[in-house]
Amino acid sequence: MAVDPHWLADLQRYAMRRPFLKEQSIWAVWVYRLGRRIDTYPEGRAKKILTALYWPLFRCIETVLGISLPKSALIGPGLRIWHFGGIFIHPSAVIGANCTLRQGVTIGNRHEDGPVPVIGSNVEFGAYAQVLGGVRIGDHCRIGAMSVVLCDVPNGATAVGAPARIVYQPDNVAPSS
Ligand SMILES: CC(C)(COP(=O)(O)OP(=O)(O)OC[C@H]1O[C@@H](n2cnc3c(N)ncnc32)[C@H](O)[C@@H]1OP(=O)(O)O)[C@@H](O)C(=O)NCCC(=O)NCCS
Numbered sequence: 001m002a003v004d005p006h007w008l009a010d011l012q013r014y015a016m017r018r019p020f021l022k023e024q025s026i027w028a029v030w031v032y033r034l035g036r037r038i039d040t041y042p043e044g045r046a047k048k049i050l051t052a053l054y055w056p057l058f059r060c061i062e063t064v065l066g067i068s069l070p071k072s073a074l075i076g077p078g079l080r081i082w083h084f085g086g087i088f089i090h091p092s093a094v095i096g097a098n099c100t101l102r103q104g105v106t107i108g109n110r111h112e113d114g115p116v117p118v119i120g121s122n123v124e125f126g127a128y129a130q131v132l133g134g135v136r137i138g139d140h141c142r143i144g145a146m147s148v149v150l151c152d153v154p155n156g157a158t159a160v161g162a163p164a165r166i167v168y169q170p171d172n173v174a175p176s177s
């Protein structure tokens, strides 16, 4: 069976020997990719059994590491999580390729059942950054530590503060994809 290319890209972001022994967050990324993979299997007994095994694994990771990456969230290849604890991604969130999360990051709704963020690729989240509601974060953005982002952030921009303000925005910004 072919190895999941998204998982291979994740591994490249953990550029070290034996990351499973050094970075707990990679356990959470592995379980997330496993869940996504199981969802692609044809309906049947094998999928039912694997799904039944997946859920307790997901709950263990969520409880022990404090990293919640629901398999229904769409997260592109090359996910890197620095550290662990208090990392909650909404089940409907969309996150592009090569993004970096850190401890305390929340990507979720602003009100119960409200819309959730869509994040571009190559976005870097500082520790405890909160991105809330139906906002769009462009590609190559940086979100400062402890920031609360309630507005769109254009490609390449840096947003900091609570509520966040744009402190850097490149010239000739290409529209978000
Ligand atoms: C957002 C960040 C990437 C910006 O770095 P930078 O491009 O070098 O920007 P600067 O340091 O020049 O700051 C630009 C402005 O934003 C402010 N700022 C920077 N980070 C901020 C933050 N997290 N919260 C509030 N304001 C912040 C600076 O005070 C400065 O304001 P001023 O122009 O009014 O003086 C960086 O500050 C950051 O927060 N990185 C996260 C790192 C992290 O999480 N580390 C923990 C590792 S576990």
Ligand SMILES: CC(=O)OC[C@H](N)C(=O)O
Binding pocket: 082, 083, 102
């Ligand atoms: C706690 C800390 O500074 O960790 C550093 C790590 N390289 C990171 O970017 O998160």
